[in-house]
Amino acid sequence: MIEAFIRHIQEKSLIDPDKRYLLACSGGLDSMCLAHLLEKSGVSFDIAHVNFQLRGTESDQDELFVQDFAARKSIPFHLKKAQTKDYVESHKVSMQEAARDLRYAFFEQILAQQNLAAVLVAHHQDDQIETIFLNLLRGTGIEGISGMSDQRGQIIRPLLPFSREEIEGFARSEGLSWREDSSNEKTDYLRNKLRHQMLPNLMDMKEDSRQNLLASFDRIRDTGRAFASLFEEWTSRYSKEMDGIFSLEIQALKQYSGSQSLLFYWLRQFGFNSDQSKNIHHAAILGNSGKIFESREYLANVDREDILVCKKEMEFTPLELGISDIELNLGNESYSIIHSQPGDFIDKNSSNAMLDFDLLSFPLEIRTWQLGDRFNPLGMSQEKKVSDFLIDLKIPFIKKAPVKVVLSAGKIAWIIGHRIADWAKTTAGTRKIFYLKKN
Structure with a gap:
């Protein structure tokens, strides 16, 4: 296995022999096997261990086991005792999410402090299969079916080609020691149900079930790369952003097969889910102009020729503008206030307003327009x-x-950015101009 491991990390250029890495080590079979392989391959590394303090003395014994291993091998050791239950309570997340957040935040901290190249984690072939089926059960897109990658950012998974059976056989042949996590045998978690109940039955259905599944996942992963290239080309051609408003041409949906998936991948950056994406796609294809959809932070509007998306506005609190004010600040835009005398210059730009000062009653009120508002343009x-x-x-x-x-x-007196009221305009009799000029 050592030769296969070295060949794999060299072919994929996963590990640079001139750099030092951080091994995430729980003390279990997989991470202890990876530690041994790294050592035999001449890779320099530190060890990081997180004690989540969820299994009492068992968690503390895992910590001591890893710490003792690092000491015997003279490997720098980094420890975090995580307050996992407190994190679950304060962040309102599951125990699994809390553990993931805490461990990766710790790893990032060590990488920065020690100037290490990346984190090495011991996910293997069986973890990959379990992850893909978990994603399918939860509902996923093409990335979820593609599974974990060998490298993503500062996370490297050098054991993905190897099965749990191969890893255990190698560990026993090398006389390695490791800790058994008793929680892995419980079927409280969905992953453990998959591991102990569903997947063994699936693998037993055909002799080549594992090989066929892995081959299928590889083809799906490559299809995902092709889709990503198509999506990038599609969005660069048909979508744009201007002044915080994102637009996508509806025509783009009609010209491409699979446009429902393309639209979902464009909309999900704004927090829209797959069901909302289907509804938006349906409304756009049918020409239901004016339809509005909401995610947590964004609004999507099916318009005549485009799907428009913008961030939800915070509720605007009306404000007053006094005679002595020199600026009107609306958050995302501001206006200089200029008191001027009549002259030859007349600003006809609708972004600005030149009003007859003597016709205005101060303080002026600025608010969002309301249904029932009327004015004479x-x-x-x-x-x-x-x-x-x-x-x-x-x-x-x-x-x-x-x-x-x-x-x-x-x-x-003025619909800001669009039109002033006729009664407030400047005339030949105007003595002083109240000029709002966009900055």
Whole structure:
């Protein structure tokens, strides 16, 4: 196995012999076997052990076992006694999630402190199969079926080609010692049910079940790479971002087979799940313009030609603008306030507003527009509903919802960024201009 291990890490360029690594070591069969293989292969490494303090004296004995091994081998040893139950309570996560968070945060800390190249973990072929079936049972996409990779970021898994049977046979032939985790025999956890009940039966169904499964997973992994390339090309061609609003052309959904999957992978960065993605896809294909969908932090709007996504606005608290104020700050944008005399210059940019100072009643109020708001747009003598005005401009819902207005004595003087009211405009009789200029 030593020769096969060395050949594997060399072929995959997983480990640089000139660098030093951090071995995550529980004291169990897999990590003790990996420690032995690294030592025999001439790889330099430190050892990190996390005592999760969940199994009483058994956890403490695991810690002492690993610490003693490191001392006998003169390998630098790093220990964390984790308050796992406290973490579960404070972060409202499962015990497994807490353990994962705590151990990888500790590993990252040691990597930085000791200037080590990466973390080596002892996941093997059986872990890979279990992980893929777990993902399938929980509901997954192509990455979940592809399973764990040999290397991801600063995590390296050099034992993935080797089965648990191979590892145990090698460990016994080498006279290695290891600790048995009694919790691995319980079937309280889904992974253990898979390990002890489902997968043994599955493997017994055909002599070549394991080989066929692994070959299928390899093909799926390669298909995933092809899909990733297609997705990257598709998004670069049909999606864009401007002023915090992400858009995807609906036409892109109609031109590609499998566009439902493409759309899901685009939407999931905004927290939308697969069911929401299906509904958004359905609405877009049917042309249900105006449909709104929500994730935890984002809104998606099926518009006429695009699917638009933006971050949810925090509720805007109305504010007042006094005569002496020199700036209007709306969070994501701000305006300089300039008091000027009439002249030849007239700013017709809808992003800005030139208002007749003497027609305004201070303080001005700034708030989000509301249903029922009316004003007479510049150039019109009759009032118009703000909602109708925004519809006429063909402004999508997600751009429409955060629109704000400036009011003087309860009357709208300016729909910010779009149009001033006719009554507040400057004329030949204007003596002083109240000028709001976007920064």
